[in-house]
Amino acid sequence: MRFDRRLATHFEWLLPLLVLAVCAMGTMTVYSATQATGEHGPSPLTTRQFFWLGAGCFGMVAVLLFDYRRLEPVALIAYLVVLFGVIAVPFIGRIGGGSRRWIPLGPVSLQPSEFMKLALVLVLASHFSRTRPGPLGLREALLPLVLTAIPAGAILAQPDLGSAAIVAIVAFTMLVLGGVRLRWFAALGAPVVVLAPILWRHLKAYQQRRILTFLNPDMDPLGAGYHVIQSKIAVGSGMLWGKGFLQGTQNHLNFLPEQHTDFIFSVFAEEWGFAGTIILMALYLAIVLRCLLIASHARDRFGVMLVLGMAGIIFWQAVINVGMTTGLMPVVGIPLPFFSYGGSSLLCLLVGTGLAMNVSMRRYFF
Amino acid sequence: MVAVAIAYVAFTLVGVRLWYLQLEKGEEMRSLSEHNRIRLVRLPGSRGVVYDRHGEILIDNRPSFDVVFVPEDARDRRKTLQNLAHYLGDTEPAIHQAVRAPSKRPPYEGIVLRRDVDWEGVVALETHQLDLPGLSLQVVPRRFYPFGSLAAHLLGYVGEVNESELRESELREGTSTYRLGDLAGKAGLEKAWDNDLQGSAGGEEVEVDALGRRVRVLQQVPDMPGNTLTLTLDRDLQETAENALGASDGAIVALDPRNGEVLVMVSHPAYDANIFARGIHRDEWRNLVQDPKHPLNNRAVQGQFPPGSTFKIAVAAAALERGAATPATSLSCSGGIPFGNHFFRCWKKGGHGTVSFHTAIVQSCDVFFYTMGQRLGVDPIAEYARRLGLGVPTGIGLEHEKTGTIPDTQWKRRRFDQPWFSGETLSVAIGQGYVTATPLQMANFAATVANGGTRYRPRYVKRIDSPDGTSSRETEPEVLGRADLKPSTLAQLHSAMRDVVMNDSGTGKKARVVGVEVAGKTGTSQVVTMGEDRERSNKGAEATRDHAWFIAFAPVEAPEIAIACIVEHAGGGGGAIAAPIVQQILAHYFSRSQGPLPGAPQQAAAPPPGTEGAHAF
Numbered sequence A: 001m002r003f004d005r006r007l008a009t010h011f012e013w014l015l016p017l018l019v020l021a022v023c024a025m026g027t028m029t030v031y032s033a034t035q036a037t038g039e040h041g042p043s044p045l046t047t048r049q050f051f052w053l054g055a056g057c058f059g060m061v062a063v064l065l066f067d068y069r070r071l072e073p074v075a076l077i078a079y080l081v082v083l084f085g086v087i088a089v090p091f092i093g094r095i096g097g098g099s100r101r102w103i104p105l106g107p108v109s110l111q112p113s114e115f116m117k118l119a120l121v122l123v124l125a126s127h128f129s130r131t132r133p134g135p136l137g138l139r140e141a142l143l144p145l146v147l148t149a150i151p152a153g154a155i156l157a158q159p160d161l162g163s164a165a166i167v168a169i170v171a172f173t174m175l176v177l178g179g180v181r182l183r184w185f186a187a188l189g190a191p192v193v194v195l196a197p198i199l200w201r202h203l204k205a206y207q208q209r210r211i212l213t214f215l216n217p218d219m220d221p222l223g224a225g226y227h228v229i230q231s232k233i234a235v236g237s238g239m240l241w242g243k244g245f246l247q248g249t250q251n252h253l254n255f256l257p258e259q260h261t262d263f264i265f266s267v268f269a270e271e272w273g274f275a276g277t278i279i280l281m282a283l284y285l286a287i288v289l290r291c292l293l294i295a296s297h298a299r300d301r302f303g304v305m306l307v308l309g310m311a312g313i314i315f316w317q318a319v320i321n322v323g324m325t326t327g328l329m330p331v332v333g334i335p336l337p338f339f340s341y342g343g344s345s346l347l348c349l350l351v352g353t354g355l356a357m358n359v360s361m362r363r364y365f366f
Numbered sequence B: 001m002v003a004v005a006i007a008y009v010a011f012t013l014v015g016v017r018l019w020y021l022q023l024e025k026g027e028e029m030r031s032l033s034e035h036n037r038i039r040l041v042r043l044p045g046s047r048g049v050v051y052d053r054h055g056e057i058l059i060d061n062r063p064s065f066d067v068v069f070v071p072e073d074a075r076d077r078r079k080t081l082q083n084l085a086h087y088l089g090d091t092e093p094a095i096h097q098a099v100r101a102p103s104k105r106p107p108y109e110g111i112v113l114r115r116d117v118d119w120e121g122v123v124a125l126e127t128h129q130l131d132l133p134g135l136s137l138q139v140v141p142r143r144f145y146p147f148g149s150l151a152a153h154l155l156g157y158v159g160e161v162n163e164s165e166l167r168e169s170e171l172r173e174g175t176s177t178y179r180l181g182d183l184a185g186k187a188g189l190e191k192a193w194d195n196d197l198q199g200s201a202g203g204e205e206v207e208v209d210a211l212g213r214r215v216r217v218l219q220q221v222p223d224m225p226g227n228t229l230t231l232t233l234d235r236d237l238q239e240t241a242e243n244a245l246g247a248s249d250g251a252i253v254a255l256d257p258r259n260g261e262v263l264v265m266v267s268h269p270a271y272d273a274n275i276f277a278r279g280i281h282r283d284e285w286r287n288l289v290q291d292p293k294h295p296l297n298n299r300a301v302q303g304q305f306p307p308g309s310t311f312k313i314a315v316a317a318a319a320l321e322r323g324a325a326t327p328a329t330s331l332s333c334s335g336g337i338p339f340g341n342h343f344f345r346c347w348k349k350g351g352h353g354t355v356s357f358h359t360a361i362v363q364s365c366d367v368f369f370y371t372m373g374q375r376l377g378v379d380p381i382a383e384y385a386r387r388l389g390l391g392v393p394t395g396i397g398l399e400h401e402k403t404g405t406i407p408d409t410q411w412k413r414r415r416f417d418q419p420w421f422s423g424e425t426l427s428v429a430i431g432q433g434y435v436t437a438t439p440l441q442m443a444n445f446a447a448t449v450a451n452g453g454t455r456y457r458p459r460y461v462k463r464i465d466s467p468d469g470t471s472s473r474e475t476e477p478e479v480l481g482r483a484d485l486k487p488s489t490l491a492q493l494h495s496a497m498r499d500v501v502m503n504d505s506g507t508g509k510k511a512r513v514v515g516v517e518v519a520g521k522t523g524t525s526q527v528v529t530m531g532e533d534r535e536r537s538n539k540g541a542e543a544t545r546d547h548a549w550f551i552a553f554a555p556v557e558a559p560e561i562a563i564a565c566i567v568e569h570a571g572g573g574g575g576a577i578a579a580p581i582v583q584q585i586l587a588h589y590f591s592r593s594q595g596p597l598p599g600a601p602q603q604a605a606a607p608p609p610g611t612e613g614a615h616a617f
Helices: A005-009 A014-034 A044-062 A068-092 A112-128 A138-156 A161-177 A182-202 A205-215 A224-237 A264-297 A301-325 A343-361 B002-024 B026-034 B077-088 B092-100 B119-127 B163-173 B188-192 B235-245 B282-290 B308-322 B357-362 B366-376 B378-387 B409-416 B422-429 B439-450 B487-502 B534-539 B574-594 B611-615
Strands: A094-096 A099-105 A108-110 B038-043 B057-069 B111-114 B135-144 B158-160 B183-185 B202-208 B214-221 B228-231 B250-256 B261-268 B330-333 B336-339 B342-345 B353-356 B454-456 B461-465 B472-474 B479-482 B519-525 B547-554 B561-567
Touching (some): A014 A264, A014 A343, A068 A138, A068 A301, A108 A112, A108 A343, A112 A138, A112 A161, A112 A301, A112 A343, A138 A161, A138 A182, A161 A182, A161 A301, A224 A264, A224 A301, A224 B002, A224 B026, A264 A343, A264 B002, A301 A343, A301 B002, B002 B026, B057 B077, B057 B119, B077 B119, B119 B135, B183 B188, B235 B250, B235 B574, B250 B439, B250 B574, B308 B357, B308 B366, B308 B378, B308 B439, B308 B519, B308 B547, B308 B574, B336 B366, B336 B422, B342 B366, B357 B366, B357 B487, B366 B378, B366 B422, B378 B409, B378 B422, B439 B487, B439 B547, B439 B561, B487 B519, B519 B574, B547 B574
Antiparallel strands (some): B057 B111, B158 B183, B202 B214, B250 B261, B330 B353, B454 B479, B461 B472, B519 B547, B547 B561
């Protein structure tokens, strides 16, 4: 590779610093959440999270070494490979928490649905790079919808409602920001409203229960509702300054479900208080705004859409996850980006960050 | 830009929410978390009660007490456990081991230290509650089998759900209705009807004090008991059958040939399901599993035995239908026939002389059926055997049901990659060789012959009621197949089977019941090869002795009950050993419908005991 001085001049510093700050807080909280009572030293899960953080940083740097435009022609292939993984999960997957989501690969297990989020952003960006800017009609929206519906359906069947929802929402975001007019979504949305009751019957019993519990938490105070209540207690009891690192009682007395993955925010909020949570929220906001800024300066439409997609992934997962642990939204399995325990998610997000940096650094290349 | 605005708005909303929870309501939430002593106590739903056909309770629930320990509530664990050991008269190490046992339980949910504590223990723990912080007694419904080992294999038993069962049920239904530690059916109808019997769990939100004692119940979702099952089983008749079989190993199945209802299902040796209900000890379990007689196996559906001469009924049906014999066919039996370089013997050493079709069945002449086998070939025999329900699953819906083997040329090629040798047909014709069947199949075989060729699916559940009595569902008779036998064939079979019991020259006359026309067929199936050494083997080691079979139905004109009985390694023939057992069951069955009968009517007709027993087929 020819060294280009402009790369150094325009190196994107802010985004990785913001991201790594969140990663550091996340790893620390994973440590606290998985710390067994009365034991010392990091839990095996924390060690694993460190490993994934390292692998992710390596990936983030690796994707800086080539021009992101080279990804445009291979986006579809990457998408198809990941799609194959998503569809293969029911057959070769490992079971966890009532569904098959992981594919064992040597010493690690990968979660193809996490890779799907990134692959979908790539393939949609590549699609929009070939459309003209400005308002788009139904024809330009059709292919992206198909590209989204197939993996979303497969993930929903795993069953993994949370990941399926994120895939759909991120795709929707890219379509709207890509210029597809909202009225087309209204036209497409109408049948969904009609089909909802039919879809409802095909949801698994526990998914129905979760939605019903969200609509009326008192209905099931002993099941899902209990966890939301305990999560809210955990968050609220952090008050201004928190109970201190490793001092969260809700966390260590196991009142929280999934405390190192989907409910990790409650652990953090309990231990670091409002001071901690508002800093974390500010970091997420800064990451999203930085991505939007990078997108607005990108030199081509592929770059714009790529970064917007990444921003979408980070934004929606952060808002929905925090909303869910604070009782604003229904409990669906969505990890807190850069924060929750989970290798596939962390790796994909860091690679995605690398791509956004790549777009930022090559903005003056023509 | 819209996107920037949306990002600001969303994070502001979240920020406001956090401000509200952490600052505005922070004080309240902090105090809630400090006094977070609200615990979820799960109340597993009690399992459904099971009745026999006359409303007698076969499986019930009884309240029992478990000792539950929440370590987080105990200031001084050692002290609490020491005290517990003292009050229960238990050794400390055993209790410490229970505490250390690995479990994925959340700490506030408690460890079950002792199950089913006796009354004295309950009183001791209740009175010394203050010495035992962190301990509590939990009322748990336990399964109770009032008749112990009666019909143990049909009823089955329960045990704690294990992790693999949990995962299986999670995968099947998205989420499991079970939790680790819940009871689930592990065998018999407890397993087969688990979905119905299993109640739905309720729960309580309980506030506890600093010592883990309940202060009050905040909220309660009542549990729902499981459905009530009414079986087709007749407890009274079952008991008669179990007693008649006594200490022998074997199985008895009685069906109603009119609809396939299971009246009796015995498998010996049996076990007492109550030991599973209270939590089986490791060495008890090891003894059951390692017992060479396999008491946990339900021989009625899992035991595959050569049917011996009872199989001649299927051969006779094939012979009449295919024209290999007519009622007028007559053959000469001189004690055996040569085939190839082998001499196939009749069980009667001197031979039967001239035998008609009828007497061939009545006296169970082997030579006659060797000849039928030669004339028919194996495939038609196999076809009629299958039509009558052998070699195919009965579909009763009990775990691990075996299908037995009805060999034919195709089967031989598939199984051994060899052609069928015609000499093998001779063994098949007398129910030996590769032929095997389960006792349930033989009972259904008798029932199918009895009712004129309709093969019903055997059913042991008659009615399913919801616990509140609002809904009730009856199971319906289900026809699985028809044998399509000519009325003349059936008439011949019925008349010959009747004379097996009712004629003085019949091999099954020990099954006679005064006042009822009984039809039957004896069988003695060999465990070792045919030949001279059988006499010796029947006096030798138990494992080499013959099995004794008897199948029967009655009354001949309008059959209400069909029975198959096998006594394993009886060391005697079906007529001597199995027929008297069936006689007792029939006598009991008909004494109820026709009033009491004078006892032991079979004695008058019984032949002198002795050599007869060893030979009668």
